[in-house]
Amino acid sequence: MEKKWKVLGPEGLGFFGTITASTSHELKNALAVINENSGLLEDYMLMADDGMEVDPEKLSRISSRISTQVARADDIVSRLSTFAHSVDHILQEIEVGQFLQLAVALSLRILAANNVDAVAATGLKDVRIKTSPFLFLHLVSNSLIACGAASSARNTLQLSCREGSKKKSEVTISLEGFQKVLTDFPGPAEDALLIALDAKMRVEPDRGRLEIILPWLN
Amino acid sequence: MQVLLVDDERELISTLSERLSFRGIASDWVTSGEGAIDNIKEKQYDIAVLDIKMPGLSGIELAKKIRDIKPDMKIIFVTGHGSAADFEAGSVQSGEDYYLAKPLNIDLLIEKMQEVLK
Numbered sequence: 326m327e328k329k330w331k332v333l334g335p336e337g338l339g340f341f342g343t344i345t346a347s348t349s350h351e352l353k354n355a356l357a358v359i360n361e362n363s364g365l366l367e368d369y370m371l372m373a374d375d376g377m378e379v380d381p382e383k384l385s386r387i388s389s390r391i392s393t394q395v396a397r398a399d400d401i402v403s404r405l406s407t408f409a410h411s412v413d414h415i416l417q418e419i420e421v422g423q424f425l426q427l428a429v430a431l432s433l434r435i436l437a438a439n440n441v442d443a444v445a446a447t448g449l450k451d452v453r454i455k456t457s458p459f460l461f462l463h464l465v466s467n468s469l470i471a472c473g474a475a476s477s478a479r480n481t482l483q484l485s486c487r488e489g490s491k492k493k494s495e496v497t498i499s500l501e502g503f504q505k506v507l508t509d510f511p512g513p514a515e516d517a518l519l520i521a522l523d524a525k526m527r528v529e530p531d532r533g534r535l536e537i538i539l540p541w542l543n
Numbered sequence: 544m545q546v547l548l549v550d551d552e553r554e555l556i557s558t559l560s561e562r563l564s565f566r567g568i569a570s571d572w573v574t575s576g577e578g579a580i581d582n583i584k585e586k587q588y589d590i591a592v593l594d595i596k597m598p599g600l601s602g603i604e605l606a607k608k609i610r611d612i613k614p615d616m617k618i619i620f621v622t623g624h625g626s627a628a629d630f631e632a633g634s635v636q637s638g639e640d641y642y643l644a645k646p647l648n649i650d651l652l653i654e655k656m657q658e659v660l661k
Contacts, residue, residue: 346624350596353623353645354552360646361558368565390554437598 332517333460340463347434348405355398362390404430411458416542419458421486421496422449428465429484432473439473441480448485454496455541456522464518468500468526468535471510475503498537506530544656545587546570549579549605550594550621562649568656576600576608583612590656595622606640617659619652621645 366387369379407427429444436444472482482502489495511519511526519526527536546563548556548570556572563570571586573579576599579591591609593602600608606618623645641655 350623357645358554361555364649365558365562368562
């Protein structure tokens with residue numbers, strides 16, 4: 326057990342760092358777009374001061390672009406907040422689909438650098454499990470990134486989940502659509518995560534499929 | 544001055560390009576490193592302004608390719624990373640490269656463009 330935490334501690338911190346760095350970069354981008362559009366608005370105001378006619382339609386478009394980016398930034402901050410609060414409880418009953426979508430959103434920039442354009446999620450409604458939310462996000466994000474690294478260019482991964490035959494017993498998460506063999510995966514971090522979550526992982530490289538079987542923890 | 548802007552944030556560079564045009568600076572923009580290489584092969588640019596973090600070809604990888612194709616072309620990197628201390632003065636110079644932090648200050652960008660072309 327002690328050995329497992331020796332791996333999970335530094336790996337967990339590393340995961341936290343990776344996700345917050347990636348998210349802050351995304352937030353900076355939203356702010357940069359707001360900054361440019363606000364600057365553009367200022368440019369038009371200076372032109373108007375100089376007696377030039379400014380098309381109200383243009384101003385309306387700028388305002389709309391700023392609103393879109395404010396909503397985007399708000400979404401990023403909400404996501405970051407949910408991620409930060411995932412360490413609040415060691416065990417918590419979670420909506421699996423909601424957390425899978427969070428893992429996708431948190432990993433999307435990293436996935437984009439690894440040939441993945443999108444993750445198509447299906448069957449994510451009304452499935453619940455009691456687990457460690459942070460370790461769950463860590464394992465799913467690492468799996469997404471590994472499948473991304475094993476993808477051909479401009480790939481779309483498929484993500485789904487289903488409940489076991491008995492309610493409150495287990496949940497199976499499937500990730501499909503990668504084309505290459507997963508390199509060094511699962512590695513020591515994932516092995517420690519699987520032990521901590523009492524979960525199992527099945528990789529079928531010829532079918533481009535990875536499954537995580539998570540039990541209900543008490 | 545002919546400038547090529549490269550960033551995967553379309554809204555950002557299209558707006559920046561428009562603002563540069565108001566200041567008499569002609570620019571083209573593309574949203575990927577691969578697209579930038581096509582442009583550079585077809586057209587003469589004085590400066591490339593590159594976002595460091597982009598899907599596919601990163602700004603750093605793109606800069607290496609640009610230096611192979613057009614060794615005289617000047618490069619300014621733009622990054623969403625970096626601490627306040629790093630960018631206290633608004634820009635950091637490392638060797639021949641300039642780094643500017645997002646959100647950009649357009650006056651500082653133009654100042655750096657003029658500086659690298661000297």
